[in-house]
Amino acid sequence: MKRTVMFLFMVSLLSVLSFPVTIEFWHAMSGDRIALIEDIVSDFEEAYPDIKVNAQYSGSYPETLNKLIAGVQSGNAPHIVQIYEIGTRLMIDSGVIVPVQDLLDQDDSYDVGVLLEPILNYYKVDGKLYSMPFNSSTALLYYNKTLFEEAGLDPNRPPQTYEELLEYSRILTKKDSRGNTVQYGLTWPTHSWIIEQLMAAADAPLVNNDNGRTARATEAVFNSEAGLKIFELFDQLNKEGLILNTAREDWNAAGQNFVSGRAAMNFFSTSDVKVFQEGLESNGYELGTAFLPVPDISVSGGPVIGGASLWLIDGHTDEETKAAWEFLKFVNREDQQIRWHQGTGYFPVRKDAIQRLHYEEFYAENPNYFTSLLQLLLAKRDFNSAGAVIGVFPETRETIEIAYERMVDGQMTPEEALSWAESRVTELIQEYNEFYQ
Numbered sequence: 001m002k003r004t005v006m007f008l009f010m011v012s013l014l015s016v017l018s019f020p021v022t023i024e025f026w027h028a029m030s031g032d033r034i035a036l037i038e039d040i041v042s043d044f045e046e047a048y049p050d051i052k053v054n055a056q057y058s059g060s061y062p063e064t065l066n067k068l069i070a071g072v073q074s075g076n077a078p079h080i081v082q083i084y085e086i087g088t089r090l091m092i093d094s095g096v097i098v099p100v101q102d103l104l105d106q107d108d109s110y111d112v113g114v115l116l117e118p119i120l121n122y123y124k125v126d127g128k129l130y131s132m133p134f135n136s137s138t139a140l141l142y143y144n145k146t147l148f149e150e151a152g153l154d155p156n157r158p159p160q161t162y163e164e165l166l167e168y169s170r171i172l173t174k175k176d177s178r179g180n181t182v183q184y185g186l187t188w189p190t191h192s193w194i195i196e197q198l199m200a201a202a203d204a205p206l207v208n209n210d211n212g213r214t215a216r217a218t219e220a221v222f223n224s225e226a227g228l229k230i231f232e233l234f235d236q237l238n239k240e241g242l243i244l245n246t247a248r249e250d251w252n253a254a255g256q257n258f259v260s261g262r263a264a265m266n267f268f269s270t271s272d273v274k275v276f277q278e279g280l281e282s283n284g285y286e287l288g289t290a291f292l293p294v295p296d297i298s299v300s301g302g303p304v305i306g307g308a309s310l311w312l313i314d315g316h317t318d319e320e321t322k323a324a325w326e327f328l329k330f331v332n333r334e335d336q337q338i339r340w341h342q343g344t345g346y347f348p349v350r351k352d353a354i355q356r357l358h359y360e361e362f363y364a365e366n367p368n369y370f371t372s373l374l375q376l377l378l379a380k381r382d383f384n385s386a387g388a389v390i391g392v393f394p395e396t397r398e399t400i401e402i403a404y405e406r407m408v409d410g411q412m413t414p415e416e417a418l419s420w421a422e423s424r425v426t427e428l429i430q431e432y433n434e435f436y437q
C-alpha cells in the first residue's frame with residue numbers, strides 16, 4: 001500500500017516537474033509572420049519555463065474563425081485564438097470566451113492606459129475590453145514613387161481626394177501599341193475592408209445606432225452620400241480601365257500587381273509595409289505611402305482599426321487560463337510590440353513603444369512605417385472611426401463584394417448595387433438579432 005502511494009506521489013511530482021502548463025494558441029499569421037510568432041513564443045517560454053505554448057497556424061482569418069467554431073463544437077477549442085477585428089460582436093455573443101476584462105480586473109500588473117486610444121476604442125464594447133489587442137492595422141494608399149516620376153507626377157504629392165486619385169490613375173495607366181494595358185493606375189484586393197475604411201475616412205457609418213456602439217445595430221446605413229461617392233469612384237475607375245481588380249479578397253494578387261509595377265498604386269493594409277518596401281526595392285522601385293483619399297479635402301474622418309486581437313476561450317482550468325493571460329500580456333510588452341511592428345508594419349499597440357521608436361529615430365529613417373500611424377492619430381475620434389460592431393460582419397463583407405462585382409459587370413448601377421447590398425445586410429442583421437436577443 002505504502003509503495004503504491006509513494007508511486008502515485010512520484011508520478012504526480014514528475015508530471016508537475018516535466019510537463020509544464022501547455023497552452024494551445026491558434027493564429028492566422030502566414031508567411032514570414034509564422035517565424036515572428038515563433039520567436040515571440042520562444043522568448044515567452046524562456047521567461048516562463050513552466051508554461052509551454054503550442055502556436056499553430058490555423059489558416060486565414062475567416063478559416064480561423066470557422067476552425068474555432070468547429071473546435072468549440074467538438075470540445076477541442078484552444079486556450080487562445082487570434083480573431084480578426086470584425087469577429088468582435090460574434091465572439092462576445094458566442095458565450096465561449098473569457099473576457100480579458102475579467103483578468104484585467106484582478107491584475108494590477110497591466111494597465112490598459114498604455115494602449116493607443118483608437119485601438120481601445122475599437123475593442124472596447126459597452127465599456128468592457130473583451131480581447132487583447134495584438135496586431136492592429138488600417139488601410140493605406142501605397143504608391144510607387146518611381147512610376148510617379150516616370151509619369152511626370154511629383155513623387156511627394158500622392159493623391160488626397162477621389163478626383164485626384166482618378167486624375168493620377170489616368171496619368172499612370174499605360175497601354176502598348178496594340179491597346180493592351182501594360183500599367184494600371186491602381187490595384188486592390190477587391191476587399192470590402194477597403195470600402196469600409198474609405199467610408200470611415202469619409203466620416204460615415206456602416207450601420208445605425210452609432211455603428212452599433214450605443215445599441216445593437218438594427219440596420220445598415222451605408223447607402224448614403226458617402227457610400228455612393230465611393231461606389232461611383234470605383235465605377236469610374238473600372239469604366240475607364242484604370243484599376244486592376246483581383247479575385248475577391250485576394251491579397252496576394254494585389255500585392256503582386258503592385259510589387260511587379262503592373263499597378264502604380266494599391267489600397268492595402270499597413271501590415272505589409274515591410275513586404276512592400278523590400279519588394280519594390282528589389283525591383284528597382286521606391287515605395288511611397290499615403291493616407292486614404294477623401295471625397296473632399298475638408299472631410300476629416302479617419303480609418304478604422306483592422307487586423308486582429310487575441311481571445312481567451314472558456315472551458316479550460318483556471319491555471320491554464322492564467323497561463324494564457326500571462327502570454328497575452330507578454331506579446332503586448334513594449335519590446336515584443338516593437339519587434340512585431342518592425343517585422344511587419346502592424347502598429348505597435350502601445351504608446352511607449354512608439355515613443356521609443358521615435359527617440360531611436362526609427363520613424364525618421366523609415367517614414368513608410370509612420371504614415372498609417374499618423375493617419376490613425378490625426379483621425380477624428382467618433383463612432384465612424386471607432387468602427388462598426390456587427391455580428392454578421394463576414395456576411396456583410398461578402399455582400400458588399402458581390403454588389404461591387406455586379407456593378408463592375410454592368411449588371412447594376414452604383415446606386416442599385418449599394419441599395420441591394422444595404423437591404424441584404426439589414427436582413428442579415430435582423431436575422432442575427434432574432435437569434436441572439
Ligand SMILES: O=P(O)(O)OC[C@H](O)CO
Pocket residue numbers: 061084085086135136137138193269270271305306307308
Ligand atoms: O491584413 P490585416 O491583418 O491588416 O487585416 C485586414 C483586415 O482588418 C482584416 O479584417
